[in-house]
Amino acid sequence: MSDDATGPSDEGVLCRDEGGVRILTLNRQRMRNALDPATARELRRLLRELDDRDDLRVGILAATGDVFCAGMDLKDFSAGGDWSADGGFDGFAELRPRKPLIAAVQGPAVGGGFELLLACDLVVVETGSWFGMPEIARGFAPGGGGMLWLARRLPYAVAMEVLFGAERLPVERAREIGLVNEIVEPGEAIGTALALAERIAGLPPTSLQVVKHFVGASPDWSEQDALAMQKALMKRLLSGPDAAEGVAAFLEKRAPVWSAPAVGDLEEWFPVRTDREGENR
Structure with a gap:
């Protein structure tokens, strides 16, 4: 893939490489960047490629529009979408590349969108954004990594606070409990993440x-x-x-x-x- 490569406008994930940095951008604006199985599998494939290529050092996960990710595509799920296939529902739970991965967040990150952030090593988020993990209220559980990664990252009581009551977790609170590295002004997340990625890409x-x-x-x-x-x-x-x-x-x-x-x-x-x-x- 060339340094200026992007997918067509209706592609679920856009990908471009800038020097040693791979930028992956969720691009399902009409669905609030909700994840369907195909998008989850494509993210997984592109992150494997990040690991396999010596010329790429760091990844950034971003999104188009004013919503980072609304989580699972419930319309696809209710229509019988195959989330059980390898790389589908639990595919993005396994997005743990060997190389550093930075999230550049604008707007809400809900359910699986929140879980995507937990697969990242560093999180840069714009003011006005918020996180949510409403899976229990929908009758299932955060099976895209939420239960596992929150339990590893947070004290027990704080993890339960997020899992049981986080319909809307302000990014300021997320930073207080250690889930966010930096809060920036609107429109600055991707630039801040890219500067951070370029610095990290210069390390051995x-x-x-x-x-x-x-x-x-x-x-x-x-x-x-x-x-x-x-x-x-x-x-x-x-x-x-x-x-x-x-x-x-x-x-x-x-x-x-x-x-x-x-x-x-x-x-x-x-x-x-x-x-x-x-x-x-």
């Missing part, structure tokens, strides 16, 4: 990916295993080319030139297994 890609994986996975490890993996990770990074380049660039007062990503299979970087992981495999 191998370190970015292994640090993201460690922070996300370590809550499932025992303290002993986490310390052992941290030690092994540091030994490997310090003996790699990027550590030498980073020190040399600092001393020589020049911009570093990082090596190509050397992550490969992340499992190779984190060989220690906890008892819980062994039981689940």
